[in-house]
Amino acid sequence: MAEKPSSKLIAKALPRNDKFAGQFSLPGLVPALVRTRDGGIELFNDERAAEIAAMEAVIRLYNSRTIDTRKAGGYRRLTGAELANVLNDINITPTYFAEIAGVPQHRVMKWLDGEQDIPHSVHVLAKLIARNDENFKIAEAITEDYEET
Incomplete structure (x- = not known):
């Protein structure tokens, strides 16, 4: 075996x-x-x-299987309200953010509703996009380059 x-x-x-x-x-x-x-x-x-x-x-x-309820890496998780504010600040819809993050739209809605924890990587992505327009353009370009047609 x-x-x-x-x-x-x-x-x-x-x-x-x-x-x-x-x-x-x-x-x-x-x-x-x-x-x-x-x-x-x-x-x-x-x-x-x-x-x-x-x-x-x-x-x-x-x-x-047991579910690990610890916060991964000891990071404070972004809340749904905080993510909503970031998306509003960068003028992006949850649907388009889902596309850039590579997740289904319903997942982003569950994050916004507080139904699911927001992964730290999503926090990083949202803040990088919000940091400057160039980061947003890079994220869009990467998404477009890897879209299946």
């Missing part, structure tokens, strides 16, 4: 002699095998049963 982290979700059956083991992983984690309560590898009589057990293990793993 691989000792390196997987690049994608894994939920599959692996042949083991005349039985099957269930292998599972979330992206970024090292793949593991479905285990019995005492820690041994659980073996299944058919491929489908092993695959289902692997899928169930992925779901348990996904649901067990």
Whole structure:
């Protein structure tokens, strides 16, 4: 079994002699095998049963993830009202800011409504754009250069 982290979700059956083991992983984690309560590898009589057990293990793993509520990097987050003021000061709509930031418009609206934390990188982008017109032109040019057509 691989000792390196997987690049994608894994939920599959692996042949083991005349039985099957269930292998599972979330992206970024090292793949593991479905285990019995005492820690041994659980073996299944058919491929489908092993695959289902692997899928169930992925779901348990996904649901067990904890959400880190710490503020990333120890930065004070920009508030929705502060972002609204910056956007107003630079005379840019939330829709156009979403395009430049590379996020869906509804995400910017959730930031403005206070429904989601505003990432520090968005704070930096907004303040750089507000700093001077040249930064705004650079951000627009980069966005235009990488737009899919």
